[in-house]
Amino acid sequence: MIIKGEILSHSYQGKGYIVLKNGLIKKVQQDKPKEGKDYIDAEDKLVIPGLIDMHAHFREPGYEHRETIESGSKAAIHGGVTTVAVMPNTNPALDSPRIIEHVKQRAHEVGLIDIFPTSAITEGRKGNKLVNFKSLASHVIAFSDDGTTPQSFKIFLEAAKFARAVGKPIADHAEIKELSGGSMREGQFSKRYGVSGIPDIAESIAVARDIEVARYTGAHIHIQHLSTKASVEILKNAKKRTIPVTGEVTHHHLLFTDEDLKDRSPFKKVNPPLPTQEDQEALVKGLIDGTIDIIVTDHAPYSKEEKSTDIESAPFGISGIETLLSSLFLIAEMYEISFVSLLEKVTWKPAKIFNLGLRGDFAPGYVGDIVIVDPNKRWKVTEKSLLSKGKNTPFLNRTLPGVVELTIKNGKIVYRGDNVD
Ligand SMILES: [Zn+2]
Incomplete structure (x- = not known):
């Protein structure tokens, strides 16, 4: 051809x-x-090279009314995405080789895209008991309890030591649960709209923890969906000190802010929440200066019924895999960034960071x-x-x-x- x-x-x-x-x-x-x-x-x-999305939820097994590996794959190719890392918050969670191989088998049967599963860090993503890193390592590209993170410092530290030993990254949903709660970013707009707020420190403290754990263990920790200025600053400093950390941002965090929640739409309820203007500017700056390595979708589909409620009771999440590519055009125009530099964040760079082999570029053998x-x-x-x-x-x-x-x-x-x- x-x-x-x-x-x-x-x-x-x-x-x-x-x-x-x-x-x-x-x-x-x-x-x-x-x-x-x-x-x-x-x-x-x-x-362009097929896009690589390192953060998506295809919901199978357990939540097939929201998405399946087949519907997710079809959505992906409609959005120009040909490689996807799926997160382990399924039911049962992706915490054993058997369940993970089942997902790979389904992806293979559908045959439209490449799906790389992640394994949970703890059994059932409950934060208590670590999975068997050794037996899981060859089946997955990374470990993550996405949707949450182990709240125990000790368990997270042990996880990082194992991840380092088996040579796989931890992709971390940085959030201190004790400090979060709420339905949108805490600030002037959460007050004005009367919606419960999530303080930015719930994320940045977890980011600081992750970085210290990466420094101490030498494990590669990849911080998922960064959303605050404080987090970007901490990550920037860590990279200067050559700590093995990388970071991602979603396209919705680059295009919407807390102010947009004026309509209290459950479709804009996402975790981490949409940033303030100031946070968003820091995210864009971090993207340009390389503090933030890649752009992801955090594709989180829900059924109509589940989102047909008020903002306080709706679940968190945005269906995003089909709007990623279009968003790159919007981001390029809005912030006067070259399209190709954004394209790298969804092709060549994720392939490099997660050792995905010869993909995300056009060179012989790819x-x-x-x-x-x-x-x-x-x-x-x-x-x-x-x-x-x-x-x-x-x-x-x-x-x-x-x-x-x-x-x-x-x-x-x-x-x-x-x-x-
Ligand atoms: Zn998450």
Whole structure:
């Protein structure tokens, strides 16, 4: 297969041709290649590596009414995402090789994207008893109790020692539960809107703990969904001291703030909560200066019934895997950041940080995961246009830039948009 277009990747940028062979990138070049029958002319379109989302909830097993591995995979390719790390807060939790292999088997049967499971840190994510790191390590890419984190310092420290010993990162949902509670970020708007507040210190203290544990143990700790200025500052300082820590931010934390909760929409209730303006500016700065390594979705679909309630009683979470790519265009425009520097945060960098092998870039031997996107077209986010079972997104009924026309996985077309000739 040969694809012609405006190529945007870490190793090649500009007009050119991608030659695929046996599902892999054979070469990328400026001149038209002679060989090849299958030819895709994406002249005026962007040709980018399949996106990598290191933080998603596909809900299977246990919560199939919210999402399944199949519906999640379909949503992913609609959003140009071809590699996904799924979090362990399923029922049962992903805390044993048997359950994790079941998820991998389902992903393989669906066959649309690559799914990398994470294992829980503690049995049932209850925070008390550590999982068997040794027996789980070869089945997963990281350990996380996402949705929560072990509240015991001792257990978290032990977890980091094991993670270090087995050579896998801990991806941590940094939150001190004693200090959190509430439905939105604490501040002038939580007061004005009369919604219970979550103080930023509930996150930043946990971030500080994680960094000290990384320093002491040498374990790689990846901090999930950073949302406060204080957290970014602590992480920045830790990186200066070459402590093995990395961090992520979601696209919704870069595009919405606590002020947007004026409508008290349960679709904007998320954990960690939407940041203040000041926090958001720090997140953007952290993204630009490299303090924050990657962008993720924290895709958290819920059924209509579960979110059809008031803000205080609704569950936390935003369905986000289909709006990630469009959000990159919005973020690039809003903050005057180059699109390619944002693209790296969802392709090449996550692959590097999590040792995902040759993916997220266009170089010889890399996996043939390719997305063709029309940056000049727009699409409307509706319950119908979203393929995820979860329609709980603050983008609902908004029109977004960037339409995915083709998603190619391992050299095969797995998604074709409506507007492709
Ligand atoms: Zn989380």
